[in-house]
Structures are given as C-alpha cells and as structure tokens.
Amino acid sequence: MTEPLKSADIQLIQALIPHRYPFLLIDKVVDIDGCTSARGIKNVTINEPHFQGHFPGKPIMPGVTIVEAMAQTAAVMVGTAMGMEGRDLLVYFMAIDNCKFRRMVVPGDVLELKLTTLRGKPGGKVWKFAGVAEVEGEIVTEAEFTAMMDLPKE
Numbered sequence: 001m002t003e004p005l006k007s008a009d010i011q012l013i014q015a016l017i018p019h020r021y022p023f024l025l026i027d028k029v030v031d032i033d034g035c036t037s038a039r040g041i042k043n044v045t046i047n048e049p050h051f052q053g054h055f056p057g058k059p060i061m062p063g064v065t066i067v068e069a070m071a072q073t074a075a076v077m078v079g080t081a082m083g084m085e086g087r088d089l090l091v092y093f094m095a096i097d098n099c100k101f102r103r104m105v106v107p108g109d110v111l112e113l114k115l116t117t118l119r120g121k122p123g124g125k126v127w128k129f130a131g132v133a134e135v136e137g138e139i140v141t142e143a144e145f146t147a148m149m150d151l152p153k154e
Helices: 010-018 063-081
Strands: 028-033 037-043 090-101 109-121 124-134 138-150
Touching: 010 028, 010 063, 037 063, 037 124, 063 090, 063 109, 063 124, 063 138
Parallel strands: none
Antiparallel strands: 028 037, 037 109, 090 138, 109 124, 124 138
C-alpha cells in the first residue's frame, strides 16, 4: 500500500490544479493530513503583477488573492488525498463567509495558509473549509468558504 502524500511541491501543485502564472498563488503545500487539513506556503515577492497597481509606492497583497491562495491550498489538499494528479480538477467558489482581514501582507512576507475541512468527503462535490492566513505567527486573514469540486469523469 502506498503511503499518502504529506506535501506537494510546485510540480505536483501544477499537476493537480490548472492555475498558472500570474494566478498560481501558492508555492508548496505541507502537513497534508488526507482531506482533513493542510498548510500552504506563499512566498510574497515584489515581482508579482498585482503590486504594480495595488498600490504604487506601497505594495500590498490584495485580500482577494489571499483568500484565493487559501482555496488553492484546499484544492491541492483534496486533490492529493484523492489522487487527482493530471486529471483536470476544477474548483469553484460557492460562498465566502466570515472573512476578516487583520493586517497587510507585503513583499518579503511568507504567507502560511492553514486549512481545515469543515464539510466534505472524497467523491463529494460540495466542500466547506476554514482558512487562517498567518505571517510570522500573526493572523492576517481568516475566512470560511464553500467550494464545488468539479471532478473529472473516470
């Protein structure tokens, strides 16, 4: 029996989800515990295209991209647990609830995205997740979101 994967590097992330530059917003996913929890890592750099306009002279990572990075982490967690590599898994937001932004995320920060599954099971289409984003142990964003997993046909 094959041991379940506990992490995903950038090559595995790209085999699981269709996002590419400039909208691939995570660099790796670690501490994957099946479909239960995972931790995404995003190294925030000044080279990212949103910093050209958000905001010139005071670069701040847009809050919506932080929530999107949470969703990408959740998709990689579920995709890894379900062996979806190379199978065109698509994930769509259905709802974002209780979203709060606590502090700015700027170039040089390492964003840690801690995701927990609140509802969902392998093979199911509708999932709910809780996410907390932190920089150096300080909460920067938290949200719950519901997503639909568009599972490819066998």
